[in-house]
Amino acid sequence: MSFEPAVAAFCCNWCGYSAADQAGAAKLEYPAGVRIVRLQCTGMVDPYFVLRAFERGYDGVLVVGCHFGSCHYKSGNHQAREQLDRVAPMLQALGIGQQRLLMTAASAAEGPVFAAKATEFVELVKRLGPSPLREVAR
Amino acid sequence: MTAPRKVGVFLCHCGGNISDVVDVRAVREFAERQEEVVLATDTRFMCSNEGVCRLQDEIRKRSLDGVVVACCTPKMYEDLFRGKAAEAGMNPYLLEIANVREQCAYPHRHEPEKATEKAKGLVLAQVEKVRKLRPLETKTAAVAPGVAVIGAGITGIHASLLLAELGHKVTLIEKSPTIGGNMARLVKTFPTDDCAMCTLSPKMNEAYNHENIELLTYAEVTSAKRTPGRFTLTVTEKPRFVTDACVGCNKCTEKCPVSTAKAPTQVPSEWEMGLAKRKAVYLPFPSALPQLWTIDADHCFYFQRGGKCRICAMVCPAKAIDFTMAAKERQVEVGAVIVATGFQEYDPAPLKHLGFGRHPNVVTQMQVARMLDSMGPTHGAVARRSDGKPATSVVMVQCVGSRGTPGDPLTHEYCSRVCCMVAVKHASLIRKAQPDTEVYILYNDLRAYGKGFEEYYTRSMTLGVKFVRGLPGSVRREGERLLVDVEDMLTGRRLEIPADLVVLSAAMEPPPVDGLLAALHLDKSPDGFVKEYHAKINPTETAIKGVYVAGCAQGPKDITDSISQAGAAAMSAAVFLGKGEMTLNPIVAEVDPALCRACDRCAEVCEFEGVRVDPERLLAVVDETACEGCGKCAVVCPTGAITVRQFRKEQVLASLDAMAPMAVMP
Numbered sequence: 015m016s017f018e019p020a021v022a023a024f025c026c027n028w029c030g031y032s033a034a035d036q037a038g039a040a041k042l043e044y045p046a047g048v049r050i051v052r053l054q055c056t057g058m059v060d061p062y063f064v065l066r067a068f069e070r071g072y073d074g075v076l077v078v079g080c081h082f083g084s085c086h087y088k089s090g091n092h093q094a095r096e097q098l099d100r101v102a103p104m105l106q107a108l109g110i111g112q113q114r115l116l117m118t119a120a121s122a123a124e125g126p127v128f129a130a131k132a133t134e135f136v137e138l139v140k141r142l143g144p145s146p147l148r149e150v151a152r
Numbered sequence: 153m154t155a156p157r158k159v160g161v162f163l164c165h166c167g168g169n170i171s172d173v174v175d176v177r178a179v180r181e182f183a184e185r186q187e188e189v190v191l192a193t194d195t196r197f198m199c200s201n202e203g204v205c206r207l208q209d210e211i212r213k214r215s216l217d218g219v220v221v222a223c224c225t226p227k228m229y230e231d232l233f234r235g236k237a238a239e240a241g242m243n244p245y246l247l248e249i250a251n252v253r254e255q256c257a258y259p260h261r262h263e264p265e266k267a268t269e270k271a272k273g274l275v276l277a278q279v280e281k282v283r284k285l286r287p288l289e290t291k292t293a294a295v296a297p298g299v300a301v302i303g304a305g306i307t308g309i310h311a312s313l314l315l316a317e318l319g320h321k322v323t324l325i326e327k328s329p330t331i332g333g334n335m336a337r338l339v340k341t342f343p344t345d346d347c348a349m350c351t352l353s354p355k356m357n358e359a360y361n362h363e364n365i366e367l368l369t370y371a372e373v374t375s376a377k378r379t380p381g382r383f384t385l386t387v388t389e390k391p392r393f394v395t396d397a398c399v400g401c402n403k404c405t406e407k408c409p410v411s412t413a414k415a416p417t418q419v420p421s422e423w424e425m426g427l428a429k430r431k432a433v434y435l436p437f438p439s440a441l442p443q444l445w446t447i448d449a450d451h452c453f454y455f456q457r458g459g460k461c462r463i464c465a466m467v468c469p470a471k472a473i474d475f476t477m478a479a480k481e482r483q484v485e486v487g488a489v490i491v492a493t494g495f496q497e498y499d500p501a502p503l504k505h506l507g508f509g510r511h512p513n514v515v516t517q518m519q520v521a522r523m524l525d526s527m528g529p530t531h532g533a534v535a536r537r538s539d540g541k542p543a544t545s546v547v548m549v550q551c552v553g554s555r556g557t558p559g560d561p562l563t564h565e566y567c568s569r570v571c572c573m574v575a576v577k578h579a580s581l582i583r584k585a586q587p588d589t590e591v592y593i594l595y596n597d598l599r600a601y602g603k604g605f606e607e608y609y610t611r612s613m614t615l616g617v618k619f620v621r622g623l624p625g626s627v628r629r630e631g632e633r634l635l636v637d638v639e640d641m642l643t644g645r646r647l648e649i650p651a652d653l654v655v656l657s658a659a660m661e662p663p664p665v666d667g668l669l670a671a672l673h674l675d676k677s678p679d680g681f682v683k684e685y686h687a688k689i690n691p692t693e694t695a696i697k698g699v700y701v702a703g704c705a706q707g708p709k710d711i712t713d714s715i716s717q718a719g720a721a722a723m724s725a726a727v728f729l730g731k732g733e734m735t736l737n738p739i740v741a742e743v744d745p746a747l748c749r750a751c752d753r754c755a756e757v758c759e760f761e762g763v764r765v766d767p768e769r770l771l772a773v774v775d776e777t778a779c780e781g782c783g784k785c786a787v788v789c790p791t792g793a794i795t796v797r798q799f800r801k802e803q804v805l806a807s808l809d810a811m812a813p814m815a816v817m818p
Contacts, residue, residue, distance in 0.1 A: 020813040035225045038254030046266040049273060049811040050255055051804060052226075054739070058783030058799060066805055070812035083678065086695075087782035088759040097787060129259070148813065 019073035019139040023050045023132065024059050028086040029121050030078030036125030037132075044132040048076070055079070056117070057090025061101040068110050071148045074139035077117040078128065084121065091119070109146055114139060157283050160191040160216040161275060162207055164198035164223035166253055173257040175268040179222070182272045186279050190214055198223045199232065207233065208240035216242055218282040222250040222275050243287035245738065245798060250278040277807035284803045288738040293380030293777070295698070295734050296487035299725050300325060300385055302373060302668065305333020306352060306711055307703025307718040308492035309359045314722040316364035320729060323484050324359060325387055326369045328422075330440035331356055333494050337423065337518060339525045341711055342577040343608035353439055360441045369442060374481075376489075376671040380777045381734050383672075383698065385484040391477035393447035394433070398472040400443045404433045404464035410451055419451045421529075425497075425519045427537070428529035433464050433473075438527065447473070488698045488725040489672065491682055492718065495704035498553035498659035502562045506549065506656060507627040512537040513634055514627060514654045517548075517574050524581055534582050534589065536652050538632070543589055543652035546582060547636045548575045549624055550595040553659035564659050566679045568708040571657035572599045576609050578655070579617040592618045592649055594638055602712065620647065627654050660708040672699055673760070681707045692721040697734060700724050739798045740779035741786065743772045747793035754785035754794050763794070 025031040031052050037044065049072075053059065056079030067075045077098060079091040095117060102112040116135050120127040161183040165171035176194050183192035191210055195203045198221055210216060219242065221233050226249035234244035252271045260267040299315055301308045304326035312322045324331070335341075336356075338348035359365050371389040378384075394404075408431035410417050421430035423437050432452040435445050447454075453461035454475055465473040497518045501509035508514045513536050515523075526532040535542045550571060556563025572595070579591040598619065600609040613619070624638040636649045662680040669676065673696055675683040682701045685693035692700050702721035703714040728734070741754075741763060750770040754763045762779030765772050772794060783796040795801065 022808060022811070032227065035227060035251070035254040038225075038258035041258055041261070043259050043262065046256075046260045046263055046270045049270070049277075050251070051277075051808050051811075053783070053804065054796065054799060055782040055784070058786065058796065058804075060787045060801065062801070063804065063808065067808060067812070070809055071814040072812060087780055087784070088675070089757075090782045090784055093757060093784050093787065 017140060017144055018045065018047050019136050019144070020047045020049065020071065021074040021076055021132070021136055021139060022067040022072045023048050023076040023078060024053055024056065024063065025050050026056045026079045026086070026090070027052060027054050029080035029084070029119065030056070030128070032122035033078065033120035033124050033128035036122065037129040038125075040125045042125060042129035044129045045136040047136060048132050055085065055087045055090035056094035057085075057087060059094045059097060061097050061104075064098070064101050064115060065104070068105070068114070068145055068147050071145065073142075073145040073148060074114045074116070074135060076132065076135050077115075078120055078131070079117070081119040081121055111142065113142060114145065157188040157218050158190045158214055158216050159188050159218035159220065159279055159282055160210050160214065161189055161193070161279065162198055162203070162219065162221045163192070163194035163275075164203065164221065165194060165196045166224060166257075167197055170223070170253050170257040173261045173264050173267050174252060174271045175264070178268055179271050179275060183275050183279065186276060188218070188283055189279060190216070199229050204232070204236050208236055211237060211240040211242045217246055218285065219247040220250055220275060220278040220282055221247065222252045222271065222278075224253040225249070225251050245288040246282060246285050248278040248282050248285070250274040273811040277810040280806035280810040281803050284800070284806045285798065288797055290738050291736045291776070292733045293736060295381040295729060295732055296383075296485055297321060297729065298323065298486040299488040299490065299729060300383070300484055300486045301490045301492060303333070303492035303494055303703075303705065304331035304359070304367070304369070305492065305494045305703065306335040306355070307494065307705070307714045308333070308490070309355050310715050310718040311490050311492060311702055311722040311725075312359055312365050313355065313362065314719060315726060316362045318726050320364065320726065322365045323486065324365055324367050325371050325373060325484075326367070327372045328436065329370045329392065329444070329446040330436045330442070331359065331367065331369060332437075332440070335711060336437060337425070337521055339521050339528075340577060340581060342573045343602070343604040345577070345581070349439065356439075356441050367442070370446065373668050373671060378673070378696070378777070380736060381487055381698070383486050383489055385486070385489070387482050387484050389480045389482065391449075391479055392444060393449065393452075393473060393475055393477045394445045395472045395474050395477070396444070397470045398444050399470045400435070400445070401469060402435070403467045403469065404445060404473065405431045405435070407463050407467045408433045409453060409461065409463065417451055417453075417456075419448065424522050424529050425516070427519055427522050445472075487729050488700065490721050490725055491668070491672070491674065491694075491699065491701045491705050492703045492721075493663055493665045493668065493682075493705040495660040495708065496663045498564070498661045500552050500656045500658050503552065505626045506552065506624070507634070507654070508656055511627070511629060511634060511654075513652060514656065516656050516658045517571065517578060518658070520578050520655050524578065524585075532585065534586060534653065541652070542586065545590045545633075545649070545651045546579075546592070546653045546655060547634075547649050547651040548579060548591070548593045548655040548657060549636075550575060550593065550598075550657045551623065552656040553661070555596065564661060564679065566708065567599070568660040569599070570660065570708060570710045573602070573605055573608065573710070575655075575657050576600070576612045576617070580612045580615050583612075583615040583617055587616075590618065591616075592620055594620050594623055594636070596621070596623055602710065660704060662705075665705075672696060674699065674701075677707075679707065681705065692717055692724055698728055736776055737781065739796065740776050740781045741774045741783070741794050741796050743774055744793045744795075745771055747791045748772050749791060749793070751790060753788045753790065757784045757788050759784075
C-alpha cells in the first residue's frame with residue numbers, strides 16, 4: 015500500500031477552522047490524513063505541540079491561521095510565526111526536517127485555499143516519506 | 153483519582169450527508185469500546201427535536217458528565233447542544249462536537265473507508281478531550297442602563313432618536329459646537345435633490361428637544377473605562393465662553409474685530425470649508441443647535457492679547473460672555489456605546505498634478521456644495537474663487553484620493569462610494585442653475601449602484617453634463633483659466649479642457665479619532681475606518697461587547713445607508729441593553745498561583761490588557777472581562793502557570809494524540 019501521510023493541522027477557530035469548514039461545505043476534496051485540531055488562535059500553538067505531534071507519529075504538522083493583519087486577536091499569528099521559527103531548527107537537528115512543518119493562512123472565506131494548501135502539503139510530505147520517528151512511535 | 157467519567161457519544165446521520173459516506177454503525181461500535189464511554193448511539197438528525205430530546209434524556213438518565221456529538225461543524229449547533237445539555241443539568245462546557253460532516257463525510261466522500269476510519273479518530277479525539285475537561289462556571293454581569301452615542305451627525309442623531317423613543321436614556325456627544333454633522337453642509341441630496349437641511353433640521357430639533365436625549369456639544373470623550381456591563385466615559389466639555397443666557401442676537405459676531413478687513417487674524421470658516429471667514433465669536437451656521445454662540449479662544453483677541461479686547465462682552469445685551477469659563481469634565485455611565493464619528497473630506501494637496509492648494513480655482517466637491525447654497529459664501533453661484541466671476545466651464549475629477557494604487561501612501565485604496573453620485577448631483581444642479589456653464593465629469597468607472605441612482609445619472613446626461621472616461625494627467629494655469637489635460641480612454645484622444653473651476657471629488661476618510669478608538673479598545677480595518685465585528689453579518693457590532701458602530705465611522709456610505717446602519721446599531725444596542733445582563737465568556741485565561749512567578753511575560757504579549765501582574769501579591773491576575781482567550785500568554789509563560797480554559801495543554805494534546813497514527817489502528 016502506498017504511503018499516506020498523517021498530518022496534524024492546528025487551525026485557529028476564526029480563519030483556518032472556518033476555511034476547512036468552507037472547503038467541506040463546498041465538497042472540495044483533500045487527503046483524509048489531515049487531522050484538524052481546533053484552537054482559538056494560532057497564537058496558542060506551543061512548540062511542544064509540534065514536537066508532540068512528531069513524537070506520536072504524525073508525518074507533518076500544518077498550522078493554519080488568519081492572514082497577517084487580520085488575526086482575530088490582532089497578533090496571535092505573528093506569535094505563532096515566531097514560535098514556529100524557533101521550533102523549525104530543532105526539527106532539522108532531530109533529523110525530522112523542517113519541511114515537515116508549515117504555517118499558512120486561509121481566511122474564513124478561503125475554503126479552496128485550505129483544500130489546496132492541505133493537498134499540496136500532504137503531497138510534499140508524501141515525497142519526503144514517512145517521518146523518521148514514525149517507526150519509533152509504533 | 154476522581155470517579156470515572158460518564159461520557160455519552162451521539163452520532164448524527166445528518167439525513168445521509170454523513171451516513172452515506174461514513175459507516176456510522178462501525179463508528180458507534182468503536183466509540184462504545186472507548187474508556188469511560190457509557191453510551192454510544194446514533195440518530196437521523198441530532199439537531200431535530202427528537203435528537204435533542206434523546207440527548208437530554210440520556211444526560212438525565214445516566215447522569216452523563218461528558219458528551220460528544222458527532223455531527224456538523226461546531227459553528228452550527230455547538231451553542232444549541234450546550235444549551236440543551238445545560239437544561240438537562242449537565243455543565244454545558246463538558247460537551248464537544250466532533251466535526252464529522254465538514255471535516256470528514258464531505259471532503260472524503262469518495263473514500264468511504266478512509267472517511268470511516270477518520271471519523272473514528274475525530275470522535276475519539278473529542279472523547280479524550282471531554283475526559284480531560286473541567287466544568288466551567290458562567291458568570292453574568294448586570295448591564296448598566298443608558299447608551300452613549302458619539303457623534304451627532306445624521307447617523308448619531310437617527311440612532312439616538314430610535315433609542316430614545318424606545319425609552320432608553322441617551323447621551324449624545326458631539327465634538328463641534330453644533331449637531332448636524334457633514335449633512336448640514338450638503339444643500340441637496342441625491343438622488344431626489346431634496347434640500348438637505350429640510351430633511352435634517354426636523355431631526356436635529358427632535359433630538360435637541362427629546363426628553364430622553366441629553367446633548368453634550370463641544371465635548372469629547374477623553375477616556376473610557378470598561379467593567380462588565382458598564383462603560384464609564386470621561387467627557388470633556390470645552391468652554392464656549394458664552395453662557396446659556398445667550399439670546400442669539402448676533403451683536404457679538406457683528407462687532408468682533410477678528411477676520412475684519414483690517415485685522416491681522418483671518419479665520420477660515422470650518423462650516424464653509426474655508427470659502428469664507430468667520431469671527432472668533434460665532435455660530436457655525438444659522439440653524440445650528442444649540443443656538444449658542446462660541447468663542448474660539450485660539451483666535452480671540454481677548455485670549456491672544458492678554459485681555460485687551462472685550463468688545464463682545466461690552467455689546468452683549470444678555471451679559472452672556474464669560475471669559476473665565478473653564479473646561480468641564482464629567483463622567484457618563486452607560487451600558488452601551490454607539491460610535492458614529494462620521495468622516496472628513498480628504499485633503500487633495502499632496503496630489504501635486506491636480507493643483508489643489510496652489511490654484512484657488514481648484515476646489516473640492518464639499519466646497520462646491522457650499523457654493524450651491526443660496527445662503528452660502530457665493531450665494532448659490534458657482535464661481536471662480538480667484539475673481540468671483542461665474543464659472544462657464546467646470547471640470548470635475550473623480551476618485552481623488554480614492555481607488556489609489558495599493559500601498560500608495562498619498563491615497564486610499566478603497567472606493568468612497570458616494571463621489572460618483574455627488575458629482576452627478578452637483579453637475580446637474582449647476583446645469584439647471586447656470587445652463588450656459590459646461591460641466592465635464594472625468595471618471596474612471598461611474599458607479600450608480602443605489603436605488604434611483606442609474607436614473608439620476610441618465611437624467612444628468614439629458615441635462616447636458618458631459619462624461620469623459622479618463623483621469624487628468626495635469627491641471628495647469630493658462631491665463632485666467634485652468635487647462636485640464638486628459639486622455640479620453642474611450643476614443644483614445646487627448647483632450648485639453650479649459651476650466652474656470654476644477655472640482656475634485658475627494659475621498660471620504662476617517663476623521664482623527666484615534667484617541668477615542670484607543671480608549672474604547674476598538675480596532676481599525678486596513679482602510680482606517682472602525683473595524684466591525686464581521687464585515688458581512690455583523691457590520692454594526694464591534695469586537696467589544698456593547699460597542700456598536702454606524703455610518704461613515706465604519707466606512708464610506710451615503711445618507712440612506714447611514715440611516716439604515718444607524719437603525720441596525722440602535723436595534724443591536726437596544727437588544728443588548730434590554731436583556732439587562734450579559735454572560736461572560738468563561739473560556740479565558742486562568743492562572744495557577746502555585747506556579748506563577750510574576751515575570752510579566754503574559755502581560756507583555758497580551759493585546760487586550762487581559763492580564764497584569766499584581767505587584768503586591770506577585771501574581772498574574774486575569775481580568776476575565778477583558779481577556780479574549782487567545783492563549784498567547786499560555787505559550788510564553790515559562791512555568792505553565794497560565795492556560796486558557798478548555799484549551800489546557802493536556803486537553804489539546806488529548807485530541808492530538810487520539811488522532812495520531814499510532815492511536816488509530818486500521
